[in-house]
Amino acid sequence: MRWPAPLQRRLDAWVSRRLPPGRQVALNQSRIFIVPTRQGLLMLGLALVVLLLAINFESSLNYALGFWLVAMLWAAVHLTYRNLSGLVVQAETAGLVEAGENVSYSLMLSSPRTRYRGPLEFRHEDWGQVGVEMDGRDTQVTLSRSTSQRGRQPLPRFRLESRYPFGLVVAWSHIKMDLDAWAYPEPVEQPLQPVGTEPEGDVSNDHFVQTGTEDFHSLREYQSGDSVHRMHWPSFSRDELVVKHFVDYQAADQWLDWHALPGLAVELRLSALAWHMLRCQQQDRPFGLRLPGLEIEPDKGQRHLERCRRALAEFGELR
Amino acid sequence: MTDIATVTQQLLAQAGKVVSGKDEVVRLAWVAILSDGHVLLEDLPGVGKTSLAQTLGRLLSLDYQRVQFTSDLLPADVVGAQVYRRDEEAFQFHPGPVFTQLLLADELNRATPKAQSALLEAMEEGQVSSDGVTHALPVPFHVIATQNPQSQAGTYPLPESQLDRFFMRLSLGYPDLESEKGLLSGTRGRSLLAELKPVLTTDQLQVLKAEVETVKVSDAVLSYVMRLVHSSRESGLCRLGLSPRGALALMTAARAMALVEGRRYVMPDDVQRVFPAVAGHRIQGQREHDTAVLVQQLLDEVDVIAA
């Protein structure tokens, strides 16, 4: 339902005043709204028709039936209200994805009292409708939406509603969680340029040595699982089990520097950094990241990559 | 003669001779001392921070020590150290300047975090430990620390958790025209300090402190304080809201302020008067807000009277 713009603004302002965001939202009387659904209004209409039967046919029992139907609508308000009342929604984690992919947020629903709360629906135009059945204390729910831009992807204000158990009334709350997912830039290939500030020291000191196959490095004691091809046979004759140890020599740590991409727009620079990161990761080379105001020491591995991607995603955001 | 309102009058009158035109700051510092708290003075150099500390020390007949914090200051320079006495052939504890009743810690943020935390621990615990032996600090023990906001280079800003240990953060600001004129024209100044007569003995001060606890707080005021605190945490204005310790400090300060005003019950006006000093250094804005603006905004937005 869309209202005229000024009214909508005021409505939004009112909603956000009444329902401020938080990491944890407990639904109580001031947060839960409840109105009859169209189906409930139909029930009211039906009750009126039954009352007409009662009046026109002078049927006493139909008076009772008519009022029973009305009263059931009223009682349904209580039953539906119970589904949301006391429910605690807690922000858990949110993902880190490439811009353009779907990101997911995970929320925890908990209830101080174990009570069957029926199916609860999380509604927002970004994900349509996600239902979760709440039976017992804790339930986890995952919401996902598509991203289009790099940066902070806050979980939008969504609507949590329940029509259970009779669909006659709908109880809902607009919930704004303080939960952000992040989207890092889509990788775009751009050449890096050497940066003057890089200290041109003795490169060989910075050589990175790792187990490899290229150059003979030393002999070491045999461990179970070593390849027979690498046995050092001359030593074997002296009753020593020794294998040849090979290494790969690597260039100095790669610094991915903001300033190594002069002349590019901000987003493009970040995209390029993302591309180089990915490349380093694929080649299993360590890399460090330098952004204005931030430096991440060179390292390897998935966690390091995630950390750097997060830094790219958060770039330019106030912390 | 422990009618607190009269004492306050005398205190302000006497202090006014040295630090003129700064009644409200003196009053707040007085409230902090009554609340058994420590004060952080954040100001430009040369606006009279030291004078204020000395004046208070003198008026309240407190022993006074001053430590200039520098980057090469060691913890032992503050709390004291074990010294080998050749004649006794034993180590003996040589107390540092912290063993006093009123300590002026000048330019606290120039010292290394290590030295800072030595002082802050002493403030928190009321005792110092050196080589496994604890030594109790005198009672009362108050610290007035100053820090210089302008010269950030080469300083170690206090972390938030440490800031929380200061009961109040005060700022003197430039003197007003009238006071500055007096300052410039006269020869008065630090020489005046010697002429000040104490208004209280230490024992009388302790009695007054005990009275703070007896000041009544009605539900209406309690609710107002809770709403202020809650709002600082939840409204979205602040990244860091008021800590429980901060809330407690706010309550105590308001009580002391009521007492200073000669009342036995707290009014929201008291809370509002102490709020900037108590909360200013404990909350942080979402952006690089000036916390003074933020604090004012909180005061403006939170309704004094519950709906």
Next chain:
Amino acid sequence: MTQYVPIMHRVMPLPVLWVLLLVQGVMVVPFLFYLPLWLGVVFVLVLVWRWRVTHGDMRKAPRSLIILAILVGIGGLLLSGLRAYNLDSAVALCVLGYLLKSLEVMRRRDGIFQAYLGYFLTGIFLLYNYTPVGALVAIVMVLANTLALHAVTADQTFRWKRGTKLSLALMVAAVPIMVAGFLFFPRLPPLWSIPNDERGAQTGMSDEVDPGSVASLAQSTEPAFRVQFEGDPPPRQQWYWRGTTLGDFDGRVWRARFRDRNRFQWPRGQLPLAQPGAERFDYSVVLEATQQHWLYFLDWPTQVRGQDAYVLPDGRAARRNSLSQTYRYEAQSAEAVNWPNETALQWYQRLPEQGNEALRQWGLELRQTAGSDVAYIDAILNHIRTEPFRYTLQPPLYPSADSLSDFWFDGRLGFCSHYASAVAYLARVAGIPSRLVGGYLGGTYNQSGDFIQVRQMEAHAWVELWLNGQWQRVDPTAAVAPGRIDLNLDDWLSEDNPSDLPFGARFGRNLGPFNDLRFWWDSVQYQWQVSILNYQQSNALGLLEARFGRINPWHAAAAMAVFLGVLGLLMAWFTGLLQLPRRQPEPWASLRRVERQYGDRHAGETVSDFMARLAYEHPAQREALARLAQLIDTLAYDPQATLDASRRRDLKQRVEACLK
């Protein structure tokens, strides 16, 4: 991105379809007692189709099949004799639609529609069956439909146990409001008259009596009405419950002067009624639905109080609308009345020109020998006593045009109506105004309920003659079967001729516990009729009408709106949408007064800040404002300050000083 399907269009899971099917069964079966039985066959066919659906063939029935089913169904209704437009046929059509609709119930919306139609059918059912048992059936129906509604909403999460529990919880929680509505909502007169409001067959005394019609009534043990007297009832011999008076004779059938056919020509306004004498009875009657107009009385009706009921000048009381529900009225009868206004004596003497010639001759001869009218009648009754006339429930048919003669001279076997008919005819032959009275004789006194129950079996017909300037009751049955006057028909017959009794009346006659149970059940039904079916807050209604004039549809709508409004407000209050305005306690109320005059306090302003600002804006009030601020602060924040009377006065004065 999941594709969003609006809730109402989602297909329901199988368990829910099962529930809907079951609910349909619960709804349709009770109706089969009132509607053509072949609707049950339709239900079975629907069941077969749904069986397929619930076993995975989730397709809608093809349109052609649905149209065919509708046509066959309507054809069936017409063949079943439901041709006229009346309630029966409308309901049959409705049930048929309910059945056929389920052929295509797949989506949520259809399910909800089915449940709502079910609720409506429950209401319809209550028009047919309003006994305690019917009410229980209706409760089961409501439960079933509520369960259906729940199942449709719960969708995948539906569980039988939980669903039943929730449905019961909803119904039970709704009971208090239902009771309140039932008790306090004014009973309104029909907003418009329902044409052809006929439910089921007519029973009781008709306005046309041919000799055989009363005998068929006597086969039924159904209750006809129940009477409760204020004070002692008259003696058993006086329990002649008159219903219709029939004065128009065509040689075979007796007809009433004011009938169902000509009910728009019934007299209105000031009627020439009989004047009551001194001895009166007051009693109230709860009459079962007869689909007719006639109310039953002891001799002689003088007053009736009931909705839409009045006394007619031919010794009857009637209701213009037919009795389609049990109906309660209060009546007064007098033992003796004066008939100063009888104007239709001519009409009561009219005879057909032809037929029954033998009887006419016989009568005329007897009159001549008798000498007076009274002696003549005595002679007739004597004739019945002395000749071998017999009273029987199974008389032969007298089909010829001279049926009275055949009975009188040849058959001599007859029921009360035969004797009454013959005696009334003979009276007219001699010029004595006469009429037949249809009603009931006797009844059973129910000790536990303190009422008299009259069954259809007690149906009776007798004669009234105009002798000596007033109507007098003559019951020829007393001549042929004197025992019948003192005993109910079944008691009398079981002594005399048990084989004449219908089976139901014979069963359990001599079993004590069974009799007790029957009496108990009768009194339960009586209580039900009095307190539930005919519940009238007559005082409340009277008060309403006195205040607002006659209740009309607008008043009804207003009453409903008020009821819903109150309910809505309660709901809004409960959900926090509406907050009751609270009276502010002092000193805030005083502050509010100042605010109203000078403008609101800002949120962050304390009382003294606020007053100081006002003082700045209104320097003249500076003093007063400061004094007020001081007092308000003290009262508000000093826990030791109490608001006693003098303080209150002080506060008031200070506020008023500020407001000057």
